Amino acid sequence: MIKPALALGAALLANTAAAGLPQLPDLSLDAANRVAAAAIAACRAQGRTVVVSVVDRGGNLVAVQRGDGVGPHNTEASRRKAYTALSTRNATLDLARNAALDPDARNLANLPELLLLGGGVPLRSDGAVVGAIGVAGGGGAVNDHACAVAALAAVPAFERPRAP
Template identity: 55%
Template sequence: MKYTYTEKKSLSKLKIIIMKNVIILFALILGNFGLAQQKESSLEHTLSINQNGALKLAEQANLEAAKLNKQISIAILNNSGVVILLLKGDTVGPHNTEASRRKAYTALSTKTPSFILMQKAAANPTAQNLNTLPELLLLGGGVPIWKDGELIGSIGISGGGSGENDHNIAQKVAENLGFSTSK
């Protein structure tokens, strides 16, 4: 097929326009890919206890407390320290509700069961100053909840008759549902 000079010139211009558009399209694709990678590197994906998980933990806690003929207050925090669930047993004093929240906070914040922290503080006079921090409560009953090496929340139990009972209930709850209380 033979083209006239004008047709050849038009085809040449058309090729240039197509090539420019391909280059622009390619640059946009790469630019968006780089932007997506940049956004991805500034995001963090973490596991955290949600409302459904908190309800399962609370149900398990009440079952464990029933084995001791106790009613309890239960606090469950997500990995950011936000209260996801707070329950007060019918026959439990109102102070236990706040105690369970603070035990859960202590366990989450220190990544240590509050019972163990209490024992360490009793053995080390300088660690007793932890009691002066407003949110920490050095009584047994709070445990951090770990899943696959990641801290996902905590549970605090109060009203079980002793800090040791509260600790044992919280510990069993985590274990019964396949979680760990240490990293």
Template identity: 50%
Template sequence: MAAHRQHTRGTRLLTGALVAAALGAGTFGAVSATASTPDAPQRARTAAPASAVAERDTHRTRHLTADAAARAAQAALKAAREDGQRVTVAVVDRNGNTIAVLRGDGVGPQSYQSAERKAYTAASWNAPTSELVKRLESTPNLKDIPGTLFLGGGVPVAADGTPVAGIGVAGAPSGALDEKYARAGAAVLTTD
């Protein structure tokens, strides 16, 4: 009986090892086969094309290019330097994604996030943040919206009346100065 138990235990160990090896080989083979299947591009081509979505179920948006964002940020930073001010300039797209940030020499660390939040606020509301500050008097809970900052210094950028970006400036001694520099950045984007 003891010999039978040892044999059974040994058989179980051997069987378990064989099963594990077979499963491992099968998994490896399946992964290898999937990774190098020659007809994979054919399957990708037979998937539903993006154009299958009805036009009525989509909308098109316009976005500021990275080059335009960089030009605007440079212009805002230059205007601040000419006034002897140290600022950070942020340009965000319509969705609040940062496109460009320029942090001037010697500017405080808090200005980076403040500039981004001002830009986001201006783009979200399609209004200068100095105007939005006035709305807080009648609706103080606006300031509780995540990611926003209701201080002067943010201006929207529009194309054909539709907001496409926001420019935020932070670091000058007042929101009015920050907004002046943000407007200088937006001015380089206007057509002649």
């Protein structure tokens, strides 16, 4: 009975591969925690305390790290920045700047989960977006963005963001 079940399982796996379904890298808990810790450290080196959220490619929260004394609203802000970067596949600082110049892009601010405020950056591995990081509480959108970018540079598993 076990052998037919194994054969069926193998056939199903072969059909999945033959169907041309993409094989995408996954964001591990370890990688999410490493990039969050790197962002915390990058901000701390500048005398800033932040909260960092990391989401996977499905928008699921994988890791949250919060520095001491960060305002409670920043936890949700960091999650929404990460979600926005994931959903749009763009850094939220770039989205905010584009929205200021383009009335069509400005409409993105009306979507409930999106937050057009710097600090969110997509996480890419092997060219695929595997998740995103969101940083909040660092004293402004440019500071939050810089800490997120520094975190990606500190974790070799992730590609550095493209220059705007």
